[in-house]
Amino acid sequence: MPEFEFKKGMKVEISIEEEGFRGAWFSGTIINPPAKNTQKVLIEYDALLADNGSKPLREKVDFVQIRPIPPRENHRLFKLDEDVDAYYNDGWWEGVITQIVVNDDDDDCKYCVYFRPTREQCEFNVCDLRLHREWDGAKWVPPLEEDARATEVKINGKEENPLSKGNRVEVCSDEDGFEGAWFAASIIEVPRKDKFLIEYHDLMTDDNTQLMREEVDAFHIRPCPPKVEVVKFNQYDEVDALYNDGWWVGIVLKVLGRSKYKVFFKATNEEMEFKHEKLRLHQDWINGKWVVASEALNL
Structure with a gap:
């Protein structure tokens, strides 16, 4: 049995041993945990469909084929020759950064990723990449960026400002119909104290041609909240x-x-x-x- 306990309703990632799928991880949900003296777990894929295409695919997989969903860092820039996972065809595929394509119009950039098994190279946005990690049954290797930063804080006695240029944040609005909601964004500039120029990740300008940017104050911005794994929510949560x-x-x-x-x-x-x-x-x-x-x- 694995060191980590997989429970009903938990979000996981699953590897598939079939030809053409090896090395990729697909998200899904545990439908039934294993019965006693068995190593099989019934899962349902988020994106892969059954043969008739009418509903998500369900199948029983071995413990060694499943792992928790890796938490994503709030913001990350990648380096040449760094091992990453790239989101492609509904799954995460391991590759290596071979080129950084800089966009002169803004601070964004794209990355060329080479996949060794297929000898293919594709270009990806940063939002479709994550640092490649292995799950050893109890923890992620290498450790998560947040864990590494916590160790550094303990040694150096100081913390990095989470509301810095380039960081992912959440922004709220006082406009009618939007009160109380938080929207994902990135800090583009910090023009002056307690003022931030941000660009939303999903909200578009009125002409729907580009992502919306605006200046907000410190009362309307916060870091992205840390992910808390919840197997099942309860009434009144x-x-x-x-x-x-x-x-x-x-x-x-x-x-x-x-x-x-x-x-x-x-x-x-x-x-x-x-x-x-x-x-x-x-x-x-x-x-x-x-x-x-x-x-x-x-x-």
């Missing part, structure tokens, strides 16, 4: 729900079947259904650190 390109605060009103939940939004007095992967545990950024609702009451 405070959550953020991904809807219309933003994260909206709500309460789990009812736990439905098939990893779905009914969420109530107090701000609009509305109820909506969400799949598990569209929810995250609600956290607040208070005094420079992340706290969950129960902890916030004690501050």
